[in-house]
Amino acid sequence: MTTILEEAPLTVAPDASEMQGLQLLYQLGTGYMVSAALQVALKLEIADRLSDGPLAVPTLAAAAGVDGDALYRVLRTLASVGVFEERDGRCFALTAAGRMMRRFTGSFRDMGLWVTSPFHFRVYAEMLHAVTTGRPAAEKIAGKPVFEYLAENPQLAEIFNNAMTGFSANVAPAALKVYDFSGIGTLVDVAGGHGQVLATIVREYPQMRGILFDLEHVIAGASPIIESAGVQDRVRTESGDFFSAVPAGGDAYIMKHIIHDWDDERATIILNNVRTALRGRPDGRVILLDSVLRPANEPDLGKLIDLEMMMMPGGRERTAGEFAALFAGAGFELTRIVPTEAALSVIEARVR
Numbered sequence: 647m648t649t650i651l652e653e654a655p656l657t658v659a660p661d662a663s664e665m666q667g668l669q670l671l672y673q674l675g676t677g678y679m680v681s682a683a684l685q686v687a688l689k690l691e692i693a694d695r696l697s698d699g700p701l702a703v704p705t706l707a708a709a710a711g712v713d714g715d716a717l718y719r720v721l722r723t724l725a726s727v728g729v730f731e732e733r734d735g736r737c738f739a740l741t742a743a744g745r746m747m748r749r750f751t752g753s754f755r756d757m758g759l760w761v762t763s764p765f766h767f768r769v770y771a772e773m774l775h776a777v778t779t780g781r782p783a784a785e786k787i788a789g790k791p792v793f794e795y796l797a798e799n800p801q802l803a804e805i806f807n808n809a810m811t812g813f814s815a816n817v818a819p820a821a822l823k824v825y826d827f828s829g830i831g832t833l834v835d836v837a838g839g840h841g842q843v844l845a846t847i848v849r850e851y852p853q854m855r856g857i858l859f860d861l862e863h864v865i866a867g868a869s870p871i872i873e874s875a876g877v878q879d880r881v882r883t884e885s886g887d888f889f890s891a892v893p894a895g896g897d898a899y900i901m902k903h904i905i906h907d908w909d910d911e912r913a914t915i916i917l918n919n920v921r922t923a924l925r926g927r928p929d930g931r932v933i934l935l936d937s938v939l940r941p942a943n944e945p946d947l948g949k950l951i952d953l954e955m956m957m958m959p960g961g962r963e964r965t966a967g968e969f970a971a972l973f974a975g976a977g978f979e980l981t982r983i984v985p986t987e988a989a990l991s992v993i994e995a996r997v998r
Contacts (some may be wrong), residue, residue, distance in 0.1 A: 678767070680727055683720045684747075685762035687729070688755060692721065693740060693747035696730075700739035752815035760809035765802060769957055782960040792958045797863055807867060811840045814902060817935055818846035820988035825933075827851055827898075834859060834896035836888055836920065837904045841868040843935070844900070845875035856881040857893050888916050894923045902935035903990070906951070907961040910972060917976035924997055931981075932973075934993040937963045938983055947989050969993055 660668065687693065690710040695701060703721065707714035718736050725732040729747070731739045746754045760766070765787075772783035788795035796803040827833070827847055834857045835844035841858045848856045856877070858868055862885040872878050884893050889912070892899065899920045905913045917932065924930030937948030948963045955961035964972065970980040978995035985991045 678770075680723070681762045682767070683724050684729070684758055685764075686717075686720050687724060688747060688758050688762065690717075691749070692730075692738075693744050693755075694749055696738065696740045696744065697748060700733055700737050703736040703738070706738070752812065754812075756805075756808040756812035760805050763802070763805060773953075773957060776956055782956065782958055784958045785960075791960075797861070800863075803863070804867075807839060807864060810903070811842045811871065814839070814842035814846075817902060817986070817988045817990050818843045820986035820990075821935060821992050822847065822850055824984045824986050825992040825994075827854070830854055830898045832857065832896045832898075834893055834899045834923075836892050836899055836901045836916070837861075838900075838902070839864055839868075841871045841881065841883075843902050844881060845872050845877050847900075848877045848880055849875045854880070857896060858883045859886060859888070859893050861885060861887075888919060890919070892916075892919050892923050896923060897927060897929070898931045898933055899923065900933040900935070905934055905961075905972075906936050906955055906963055907959040909960060909962065910975075913961070913972060914976050917973065917978065921977045921997065928997060930997045932978060932995050934969075934995075935990045936969075936993055937989065938969070938985075938991045938993065939963050939965045951989075969995075974998075 690706075690712065692706060692710070695706055695709055703714050703718045706721075707717045710717070721730055721738050722732060724730050725738065728741055729743050731741050731744075733739060747758065749755055768787050769784045772786050775781070775786050776783040782792065784792040784795070796806055821843075828851065830851070831853070832855045833844065833847060835841065837860050838844050838858045839860060844856045844858050848854050858865065858872070858881055860868075860883075865883045865885045868883055869878075872881050872883075886892075888904075901916075905916065908916065920932050924932075937946075937951055939948050939952070940946040952963035955963060966980075966983055969983075973980045973995040977998055979998045981994050981996050983991050983993050
């Protein structure tokens, strides 16, 4: 790798806009510190402890079993970015952001424990490796593909699976508001995790049946969600490898944040297997819940998720045009993209 050094003047007098840019760079460059502070607050369940009202740091520290002064410094920093509100006497209260860190379905808690985890810190410290080699940095840290590593590390896998379930809790209701699932007799959720998306949709359509398909160790955690939705009599589970085949018998196949895990070659293998399972169903469709990348310079959570795909499994987020080309290569036609109030869009393709 070549490093280019340019001679620069010893003194520079930045103008007002450059000073604003400098402040932005400091904010961005120290973002990992805020992430680490969030991990501490989440692990110590600070937001849950504040659910009934403001508390002083000595009370919080005693309940959590940690050093009071150190905890105060962490919470003071989080208050400075809007997560908590600091009041007189080293007392803290919840903000709107803080309330979303509590333990409830659809909160940031489980996703936060994943994205601020020490494993994430180690992986992202190796971003230059991914940029230099084109290979996921997680493979350098774990010594193997990330999903294989998760399968061998149940504690980390539980954090990951809970994060995906928590994220799905907001995505599925948002999709139901803008997309009509009627006419689907059997919906197959490919790599559907613990079944949050499938259970939510099937519950809203009493005539629909569902098949939840994922790896065996993932499916093992699905029963509580399926039962809590009251759809256990209409949803069955099946385990397997979607690179080999997906369950037959579906009228539509849904995937939330699955195709983005893979490059075009491997994503096409999955879509080809779905196309095979839909043989004989001319109205068959595939439904993705994924990001659709916005034009250059526009703020976009999808662009951050794209880095996550680059760093972890080696996949990518896609534009509308890239989705159309991907579907065409597997015998589908992109028919519509429907934005939702959540971070993802409903992307529909039909058998050609």
